[in-house]
Amino acid sequence: MELQHINVKFLVARPEGVDLEALIPIFHGWIQEQAWGELLLDVADYRHVYSGPGVILIGHEGNYSVDNTDGRLGVRYNRKAAIGGSNLDRLRQAALAALRLCKGLEADPSLEGKLRFNGREIEIIFNDRLLAPNTPAAREAVRAELAPFLQQMLAGSDYSLSFNEEPRSLLQARVKASQTFSVEALSNHLASVSSTVV
Amino acid sequence: MKSSNALWKEHFSGKLPEALASEIDIFETEVALKKQGKRDDRLFAETRLRRGVYGQRYDNGQRHDGKKVQEMAYPNRELLKGPNTLWDAPGMQRIKIPGGGLDARQLEILADLAEEYSDGIAHVTTRQDVQLHYVHLEDTPTLMRRLAAVDITTQEACGNSVRNVTACSYAGVCQGEVFDVTPYSRALAKFLMGHPDVQNFGRKFKPAFSGCPQDACALTNMHDLGLIAVKRTENGQEKRGFEMYVGGGLGAVAYQAKLFDSFVPPEELMPLTQAIARVFARLGEKKNRNRARIKFLIQDLGIEKFKELVLEERKTLPHDPRWTEYLAGAEAPQEEPLKPAGELQTLGSEAYQRWLKTNIRPQKQAGYATVTVALPIGDITSYQLRILADIVRRFTKETIRTTVEQNFVIRWVSQSDLPELYQALDAVGLGAAGAGTIVDIVSCPGTDTCKLGISSSRGLAAELRKRLAEKSFQMDEAVQNLRIKISGCFNSCGQHHVADLGFYGVSRKMAGYAVPHFQVVLGGEWAHNGGSYGMPIVAIPSKNIPEVVTRLSDRYVAGRKNAESFQEFVKRTGKVELKKLLEDLTQPPANQTDHSFFKDWGDPREYSMGDHGVGECAGEVISSIEFDLAAAERKLFEAQVALDDGEAEQAGKAAYEAMLRAAKALVKADYLDVGDHPEQIVAEFRTRFYDTKTFFDPYAGGKFAHYLFEAHRKAGSPHTLDSARLLIDEAQLFIEASHSCSNRTGTLVGG
Numbered sequence: 001m002e003l004q005h006i007n008v009k010f011l012v013a014r015p016e017g018v019d020l021e022a023l024i025p026i027f028h029g030w031i032q033e034q035a036w037g038e039l040l041l042d043v044a045d046y047r048h049v050y051s052g053p054g055v056i057l058i059g060h061e062g063n064y065s066v067d068n069t070d071g072r073l074g075v076r077y078n079r080k081a082a083i084g085g086s087n088l089d090r091l092r093q094a095a096l097a098a099l100r101l102c103k104g105l106e107a108d109p110s111l112e113g114k115l116r117f118n119g120r121e122i123e124i125i126f127n128d129r130l131l132a133p134n135t136p137a138a139r140e141a142v143r144a145e146l147a148p149f150l151q152q153m154l155a156g157s158d159y160s161l162s163f164n165e166e167p168r169s170l171l172q173a174r175v176k177a178s179q180t181f182s183v184e185a186l187s188n189h190l191a192s193v194s195s196t197v198v
Numbered sequence: 199m200k201s202s203n204a205l206w207k208e209h210f211s212g213k214l215p216e217a218l219a220s221e222i223d224i225f226e227t228e229v230a231l232k233k234q235g236k237r238d239d240r241l242f243a244e245t246r247l248r249r250g251v252y253g254q255r256y257d258n259g260q261r262h263d264g265k266k267v268q269e270m271a272y273p274n275r276e277l278l279k280g281p282n283t284l285w286d287a288p289g290m291q292r293i294k295i296p297g298g299g300l301d302a303r304q305l306e307i308l309a310d311l312a313e314e315y316s317d318g319i320a321h322v323t324t325r326q327d328v329q330l331h332y333v334h335l336e337d338t339p340t341l342m343r344r345l346a347a348v349d350i351t352t353q354e355a356c357g358n359s360v361r362n363v364t365a366c367s368y369a370g371v372c373q374g375e376v377f378d379v380t381p382y383s384r385a386l387a388k389f390l391m392g393h394p395d396v397q398n399f400g401r402k403f404k405p406a407f408s409g410c411p412q413d414a415c416a417l418t419n420m421h422d423l424g425l426i427a428v429k430r431t432e433n434g435q436e437k438r439g440f441e442m443y444v445g446g447g448l449g450a451v452a453y454q455a456k457l458f459d460s461f462v463p464p465e466e467l468m469p470l471t472q473a474i475a476r477v478f479a480r481l482g483e484k485k486n487r488n489r490a491r492i493k494f495l496i497q498d499l500g501i502e503k504f505k506e507l508v509l510e511e512r513k514t515l516p517h518d519p520r521w522t523e524y525l526a527g528a529e530a531p532q533e534e535p536l537k538p539a540g541e542l543q544t545l546g547s548e549a550y551q552r553w554l555k556t557n558i559r560p561q562k563q564a565g566y567a568t569v570t571v572a573l574p575i576g577d578i579t580s581y582q583l584r585i586l587a588d589i590v591r592r593f594t595k596e597t598i599r600t601t602v603e604q605n606f607v608i609r610w611v612s613q614s615d616l617p618e619l620y621q622a623l624d625a626v627g628l629g630a631a632g633a634g635t636i637v638d639i640v641s642c643p644g645t646d647t648c649k650l651g652i653s654s655s656r657g658l659a660a661e662l663r664k665r666l667a668e669k670s671f672q673m674d675e676a677v678q679n680l681r682i683k684i685s686g687c688f689n690s691c692g693q694h695h696v697a698d699l700g701f702y703g704v705s706r707k708m709a710g711y712a713v714p715h716f717q718v719v720l721g722g723e724w725a726h727n728g729g730s731y732g733m734p735i736v737a738i739p740s741k742n743i744p745e746v747v748t749r750l751s752d753r754y755v756a757g758r759k760n761a762e763s764f765q766e767f768v769k770r771t772g773k774v775e776l777k778k779l780l781e782d783l784t785q786p787p788a789n790q791t792d793h794s795f796f797k798d799w800g801d802p803r804e805y806s807m808g809d810h811g812v813g814e815c816a817g818e819v820i821s822s823i824e825f826d827l828a829a830a831e832r833k834l835f836e837a838q839v840a841l842d843d844g845e846a847e848q849a850g851k852a853a854y855e856a857m858l859r860a861a862k863a864l865v866k867a868d869y870l871d872v873g874d875h876p877e878q879i880v881a882e883f884r885t886r887f888y889d890t891k892t893f894f895d896p897y898a899g900g901k902f903a904h905y906l907f908e909a910h911r912k913a914g915s916p917h918t919l920d921s922a923r924l925l926i927d928e929a930q931l932f933i934e935a936s937h938s939c940s941n942r943t944g945t946l947v948g949g
Contacts, residue, residue, distance in 0.1 A: 002201070004200075004201045004202070005200065005314075024800065024801075025802040028263070028264060028803055031263055031268075032264060032265060034271075039271050039272065041256065041270065041288070042255075042256065042261070044317055044331075044332070045646075045657075045660075046317075046319055048574040048575065048660045048664075049574060049577050049578070049579055049627075050579070050582070050626065051579065051581065051582075051626070052318065052319065052577075052579045053317055053318040053319065053579070056317055058288070058317070060273075060286065063317065069579070069581065070581065080334075081199065082199065082200070082201035127313065127314055128200060128202050128314060129310060129314065130202040130206055130209065131201070131202050131205075168306060168584055170313060170314075
């Protein structure tokens, strides 16, 4: 099974305190600076939509957002362009990109520390229904693919893994770590493993 | 770009309707040829536009970031998908929904596509289409295949073609309608799709059907072709027909449609439209796109002369059995309910009561109602679309339509089911009350994604909606029922001309800054199919528009006489007085201390007109001969592929067909009804282009024409690899000569 177009979403703590409007100037500022080493294009504002994609920083290779899909607010990376390497490499790439966004937002003074990863809950979504259909067999295959990745990211800690089993939904794994982690810690765990991503 | 595109093609192989599959294969080949540098930018732009593949803001590779214009570092800035339009820049995919009609499976596929190829949002437009934004060009053939699998096409969704045929979303269930226009609108849409007579327009052509003259649901007055259901009695028998209107349109200067015929019987609907299309294609402006809509042709000719020409053309049309075949069963009921009729349940929460008041409309069929699902500025998430699919399956026989107010209407709901249906909608944020009221604001994409946008129509709409939603139910009822419509520029995609309070984006200089403004347009008439257009009053800075709404609504409540409508109030008050009321709002607040006033809604960048681009609404003016010659080249490409695969027979046959297509392209420009028979094509080509020496090359004379004659003479003979290769070379030369002939003769064959 080839996993492409991977999304990783880190759920935020106390979502009711997060002001999505404050993200708009932050994202525009990042486009001005083009400091991320990849092409950032525009900002899409969907705050008016119920449980929607929130505010999106549209990129050429991937989108970055603070996303409220399913009513679960989280910091999300959506890899749009296909990417080489192994499934593990691609999972790491998407997770590191989402963590980078987390780090940037947690550090931004205009958010006054109100947007923070809750330390335990992560969603991993596969945005391609042909490569990763939401079937029992594909879910089992993904469970096996996720094991080494989660082992790395959570540094061997226990976690629970569940799936959204609505067959029309994208294949989506929900991970809950048994202990809390900082964004920094998760980034360090993943960065310590060498990458072969092309 | 998605890595599964090739797999999807394989997945759908042999499973799609043949015509749609072939159309998508052709487009995919065009994309490949363009990528190889084998297609002209303009030709390819029109090719993709005719499949609904639109450009989007910043696709010229430049964006003003608030401080400066940035060159966007796409991987390949040399590769274009149209004039000054970068290949890799994301675009918009428009999806045609004839009459707005959808079923549950179609809703689910739209949900999947929004998620996988766009940004998780499907957007309902003011012409009942659905649009997806931020789509990569190379994903579009896959997207089209997935749509085709549920009988949706994007063919002719943009470009200089017949756009979506819209129809009243209450057709068939409306208490005030004359009859159900649904089957007629579908028949016309089917008939015109890909029809040769609609391929050579200078601009787009928009038809609309309404079931009655009094409501607004189809806005026939502002369409190129408007059809309103009427009945008359002939020899004691009641007959159905249509009032036919032509030449309406919005844009910078809005035109009301003119009556063409007060009674067009159904069997004349298609031939008369075909004749109109031919006259428009033949006489409509091609070079100056600002005067290329049919409204200008009618204005120049006068309606009587235009009518005379159309009726003359009608007489020359060869009979087409589809004119009546497509209408079979039109008078029979088109839909039926899932559940028995029921009684209206009025007990419930305050929110439910409000929803009942604004979003429910009893049908003409007792015990049933329509339910409007009000979408905020036309947006809906993939998850909501799936739940909507569940809801229409649970309560109806999947009877749902998009509306010109960017909403959905669920039809055939048993009235006793309304409380449960409300709960199901409300659980996913689709139970908002206020459909068709002041909070149900219509907006085009504006500066969010449109290349032509001047001001942020969606930003303003979202802001007004937020402010008004908080107090709308405390407002005077006369104000609650006002309509607000916003366009990002004068092109009027937000239909501001037919709103009580209309706004369109303009720009002004203030204190040395460019400042986003909206021109205030008051008193347009939504009813009577967009019965009259509003009056421009004054341009106001964007950030002052909420105050404009407050002042005008307060003044209306305070100054309205008896049950005076807003249109009557505006007319009586007059432009001078209304301008005086708003005059101070043309200036920034006196105590302005920061620059936020000079920025647009929802956009913290310093405002600039630097992003304003060249739009694609008008499409590229490409004559049908250019398309037909492109089709010949495509066939030749197939021949070359077959030869490479060692398929001599297939290669030779395709090369011959490529020559026939090129010959037909030339003949057709001179003689539209040439048909598809090889004998006739070759004979007509000989008479019109060989005997007259029109085709002759200045140096080679009639040599290339002989390639065709010889290939035709030998058609059916077996091919070897050598003979096929020779024929491919000859076909290539013949097609080149056809291009040269077209270029030399210009107007003769270019139309």
